[in-house]
Amino acid sequence: xxxxxxLQAAVRRHAHERQAEGRACEAFLNALYHALRAASGPGxxxxxxxxxxxxxxxxxxxxxxxxxxxxxxxxxxxxxxLVRVRRVAxxxxxxxxxxxxxxxxTVGEDELIALARRMLRDVADTYAGTGxxxxxxxx
Numbered sequence: 001x002x003x004x005x006x007l008q009a010a011v012r013r014h015a016h017e018r019q020a021e022g023r024a025c026e027a028f029l030n031a032l033y034h035a036l037r038a039a040s041g042p043g044x045x046x047x048x049x050x051x052x053x054x055x056x057x058x059x060x061x062x063x064x065x066x067x068x069x070x071x072x073x074x075x076x077x078x079x080x081x082l083v084r085v086r087r088v089a090x091x092x093x094x095x096x097x098x099x100x101x102x103x104x105x106t107v108g109e110d111e112l113i114a115l116a117r118r119m120l121r122d123v124a125d126t127y128a129g130t131g132x133x134x135x136x137x138x139x
Contacts, residue, residue: 022064025085025092026070028092028107029085032083032116033051033074037049038116039113039120046077048075049074049077051072054071054073056068056069067087069085069094076120082096082097083119
């Protein structure tokens with residue numbers, strides 16, 4: 001078997017695992033979108049929140065290998081934030097904006113709402129200049 005054939009076999013052999021992981025990450029991003037819409041509290045939906053799935057800009061392979069990030073742009077009114085998520089040992093691990101990160105082992109409504117509110121605060125802090133890294137090095 002040539003190296004090319006071995007590559008094709010490996011891609012085919014792990015297709016089901018990759019697809020299941022991709023569906024789980026997209027479902028997580030969709031649930032986070034709904035949590036962001038509900039972050040203002042019951043009966044106060046944020047109508048100017050949108051979701052746009054996108055290939056993760058850091059991925060260097062297609063299809064995304066198992067354990068790779070899946071991404072979406074979340075429009076939050078006047079700004080957009082890139083959210084990246086992957087599955088690691090059953091938990092959802094992700095990144096957003098300028099240095100925000102999270103890991104959720106339990107993905108319930110309360111955990112998602114808490115994450116959504118934290119994201120909103122972190123992004124607001126970034127724009128206000130009080131974020132984790134208000135002055136970044138040039139290189």
